[in-house]
Amino acid sequence: MTSTPSSPTARDEFLAGMRAELPLLLGVVPFGLMFGVLGLAAGLPAWAVVAMSSIVFGGASQVVFAQLWGAPTPPAVICTTVAVVNLRHALYSASVAEWLRGLPWRWKLVLAYLLTDEAYAAALVRFRDGPPGAYRHWFLFGTGFTLWTGWQIATVGGVLVGAAIPPGWSLDFSIALTFIALLVLAVHRRSELVAALVAAAVAVLAQPLPHKLWILAAAAAGIAAGLAARRLDAGRAAVEQTP
């Protein structure tokens, strides 16, 4: 794709953003369907499953919410855990901040709301490598809007499918299976494997803690163990981190 000499209009940027996002929907729509099904399986009412996709709008954290609500878990622990799961979005926020400088507040609020893994991933290339352009924030709006629409439709579809599935199929187990797939995708380095193993061990051993605090205890222990194990990582990453 070559850039034309005349700078792209807002409409060009928005449509290009939509086009860039479409292939990512291949992975997002089945996940949204799955969330709709397992949200019901976890015991959430249909309205809450559908509303969560707009209110929280973060795939893995919504699945975590559903699992903890079904457990059941104190609301404060659910909110904290959802926030911890979404903490990585602070990195995306830091990454896009320089490109959104000087935009009106309404734009910053809308784009922050839409700033998810897939919207960020699809827009990053445009921001980093593309021409400056006065309307390039419309590109991020295009990726985010497309993702948002696909996620909402998929969630409603999942709720409709899920309502037709009889209980007794142990569908709640698909939540843990989703986490397993995401975990395997998230572990690239040995120190991340250490973080996962320590967190898993603490999660099992700390079950007696009140208020389901084992979740946050295990997450903290896993993160600390990962940081401590950084020297196990071979190659460039480890070299970069040596002071």
Place this chain on the structure above:
Amino acid sequence: MNDLGLPLTLFVSGLATFLIRLSFIAGERWLPRGEGLHAVLAYVPAAVLAALIAPELLVRDGSVLLTADNARLWAGLVAIAVALASRSVMATIVAGMGALWLLQWLGG
């Protein structure tokens, strides 16, 4: 409690998520940037996901269940193997649910 609890929990979870996404976009002047934040956040997904998975596979009614008839543990191990091989969320769910149903059918 649960009547008001669910809308409020949804709202606070959404607000926290939104504020995290807004953080640097709105306040990059005041927020610290650097390696520290990056290094900590890199371990969040692995730690949180593993913490949520382990009790699902190993704990039943508050006690650790490391027995051969724990169908969820075996199905989870199948899912881990399929996830490593396929790196696909859908394939992992299909394989794990299939293994669980097969074990429940054999055991029941």
